[in-house]
Amino acid sequence: xxxxxxxxxxxxxxxxxxxxxxxxxxxxxxxxxxxxxxxxxxxxxxxxxxxxxxxxxxxxxxxxxxxxxxxxxxxxxxxxxxxxxxxxxxxx
Amino acid sequence: xxxxxxxxxxxxxxxxxxxxxxxxxxxxxxxxxxxxxxxxxxxxxxxxxxxxxxxxxxxxxxxxxxxxxxxxxxxxxxxxxxxxxxxxxxxxxxxxxxxxxxxxxxxxxxxxxxxxxxxxxxxxxxxxxxxxxxxxxxxxxxxxxxxxxxxxxxxxxxxxxxxxxxxxxxxxxxxxxxxxxxxxxxxxxxxxxxxxxxxxxxxxxxxxxxxxxxxxxxxxxxxxxxxxxxxxxxxxxxxxxxxxxx
Ligand SMILES: Nc1nc2c(ncn2[C@@H]2O[C@H](COP(=O)(O)OP(=O)(O)O)[C@@H](O)[C@H]2O)c(=O)[nH]1
Ligand SMILES: [Mg+2]
Numbered sequence: 243x244x245x246x247x248x249x250x251x252x253x254x255x256x257x258x259x260x261x262x263x264x265x266x267x268x269x270x271x272x273x274x275x276x277x278x279x280x281x282x283x284x285x286x287x288x289x290x291x292x293x294x295x296x297x298x299x300x301x302x303x304x305x306x307x308x309x310x311x312x313x314x315x316x317x318x319x320x321x322x323x324x325x326x327x328x329x330x331x332x333x334x
Numbered sequence: 335x336x337x338x339x340x341x342x343x344x345x346x347x348x349x350x351x352x353x354x355x356x357x358x359x360x361x362x363x364x365x366x367x368x369x370x371x372x373x374x375x376x377x378x379x380x381x382x383x384x385x386x387x388x389x390x391x392x393x394x395x396x397x398x399x400x401x402x403x404x405x406x407x408x409x410x411x412x413x414x415x416x417x418x419x420x421x422x423x424x425x426x427x428x429x430x431x432x433x434x435x436x437x438x439x440x441x442x443x444x445x446x447x448x449x450x451x452x453x454x455x456x457x458x459x460x461x462x463x464x465x466x467x468x469x470x471x472x473x474x475x476x477x478x479x480x481x482x483x484x485x486x487x488x489x490x491x492x493x494x495x496x497x498x499x500x501x502x503x504x505x506x507x508x509x510x511x512x513x514x515x516x517x518x519x520x521x522x523x524x525x526x527x528x529x530x531x532x533x534x535x536x537x538x539x540x541x542x543x544x545x546x547x548x549x550x551x552x553x554x555x556x557x558x559x560x561x562x563x564x565x566x567x568x569x570x571x572x573x574x575x576x577x578x579x580x
Contacts, residue, residue, distance in 0.1 A: 245496055246578045295490065303486050307473025309550035316441065316552055323365040330401050332361055334394075 260284065346377040347452070348431035348512075351439045352421035353382060357389045358556035359440050364398050364407065370445040376452060381408045382439075383425045385415040419529055423519055426512070435509045440554040443507040447549050451509040454545045461514045461542035464500050464534065465507035465549035472502075476553030488569060495577045496535060500544050503531040504569075507549055514542055527565070528572025535580050 243251075264280035266272060272280075324334070349367060353360055364380060371378040384392045392411055399407040410428050412421070426434060435451070437443040443465065451463045466472050468489060477485070492503055504527045510518070517540065522532045537544060 244578060244580060245576075249495075295494075299483075299486050299490050302468070302490070303482055306468075306482055306486065307471065307550070309473045309475040309552060312444070312473075312550035313475040313552045316444065316555075319366060320362055320441075320555070323362045327361050327365055327401070332394075332397050332401060334358075334361065 256287075257284075344377075345433060346379070346431035347371070347433045347435055347448070347509075348425075348429035349378065349380045349435045349437065349448075350422055350425040350429070351380060351382050351437065352418055352425070353384045353387060353391050353395075353439045354415055354560055355387045355389045355391060355557055356439045357387070357391045357394050359554070360391055360394055361398060363439050363441055363445070364402070366445040367448075368402060368406070370448055374449040374452070376449075377431075379406055379408055379429070379431060381410055381425045381428055383421045384409070384411045385421065386411065386413050417525065419519075419522075419525060422515075426515060426519065429512065432512050433509055434512050434515050436515075437507045440557060440559075442551050442554050444550070444552070447507070447547060448509075450547045454547050455509055458543065458545050460545035461511050462534075462537055463509040463545045463547060464502060465505055466500070466502035466546045467505060467549060467551045468501045469546060470548035472548030472550065474551045474553070484566070488566075492531070492573060495573065496531075496580075498531075498534050499538055500534050500546060502546070503534050505549075505551070506530045508533075524572050524575075525568075526572075527569055528576070531572065532576060535576055539580060 260280065260283055262268060263270075263272060264277055264283065266277065328334070351360070351363065356363075360382070364382075367378075367380055382395045382398075384395060386392075392409070395407070395409050395411075399409055408428060410425055412424060422436060433452075433455070435448060437445075447465060451465070454460065454463045467474055468486075474482070474485075489501075489503070492498070493501075496503075514537070518533050518536055521536045521540075522529060524532045534544065
């Protein structure tokens with residue numbers, strides 16, 4: 243099953259569950275306050291996912307390492323390499 | 335134990351270095367590679383695939399071949415710029431090692447991580463070891479905030495849509511078992527960043543195991559990047575294609 247199909251399956255499942263409970267086509271007669279809470283459920287889900295995404299990306303952005311030390315070390319090694327290679331007769 | 339150490343002695347690592355206008359970088363990366371392999375004592379060869387660079391990369395490569403010997407530096411040039419994907423295939427055909435290491439020649443991938451890749455591979459008997467900028471001590475140098483945001487955002491979307499089981503899909507610093515790389519090359523059709531992404535996704539599909547090693551990615555000092563233009567558009571296209579087809 244492709245990832246797209248997996249997503250569609252998941253969404254269909256959630257959608258059916260939500261429609262059955264909130265729109266009540268089978269006549270389960272859930273108490274009205276309960277159903278009123280359920281109606282905007284897809285919107286809650288969307289907002290929650292959006293917040294989760296932003297929070298995750300923001301957190302990972304703030305913890306993205308700046309490799310200053312690695313860059314310095316590389317500069318040092320470049321000098322070393324150039325010196326050694328020139329000694330061995332390399333013409334840059 | 336004896337069998338394991340005999341295997342270890344037989345292991346050979348072929349490094350594929352595709353180059354296009356890397357005259358400044360090539361001697362430096364080769365020097366660092368040789369030193370790193372000599373320190374770790376692993377058996378190695380470096381295969382330089384130069385696509386007729388107008389800046390004379392090939393001429394520098396020939397000097398390096400003389401300095402280090404033609405058993406260590408193998409020149410497998412091509413007449414003109416034919417792209418990275420085919421450069422890997424071309425290089426692989428000449429590789430004699432049982433493991434292949436793919437890396438950029440522009441010094442953004444540091445050879446000091448290779449011993450860690452090798453250790454990781456042995457530790458979990460992995461089919462692939464991938465360098466990652468997004469985990470542990472991994473990171474980048476020389477990126478501005480905008481580039482970091484795009485990178486993190488793209489990585490997040492990819493993780494959500496593909497759940498690939500590896501944290502750095504667009505990086506290209508990796509170690510493969512030779513037969514695994516051969517198999518993957520046959521399967522993968524994309525170009526550019528998407529190609530690296532597809533390799534990992536297909537690897538998952540085929541049931542190969544993937545280990546990860548955090549790396550620091552230092553943006554190139556010399557020369558300029560060859561990928562560019564509408565990178566983001568082609569990335570998104572590729573991502574959606576993989577999403578719908580794998
Ligand atoms: N042989 C060959 N090498 C290439 C070609 N395009 C890029 N490269 C090399 O592939 C590596 C990565 O390219 P680079 O431009 O740094 O890509 P970036 O790091 O994604 O910006 C470098 O070592 C380049 O010299 C090509 O068409 N042929
Ligand atoms: Mg680069």
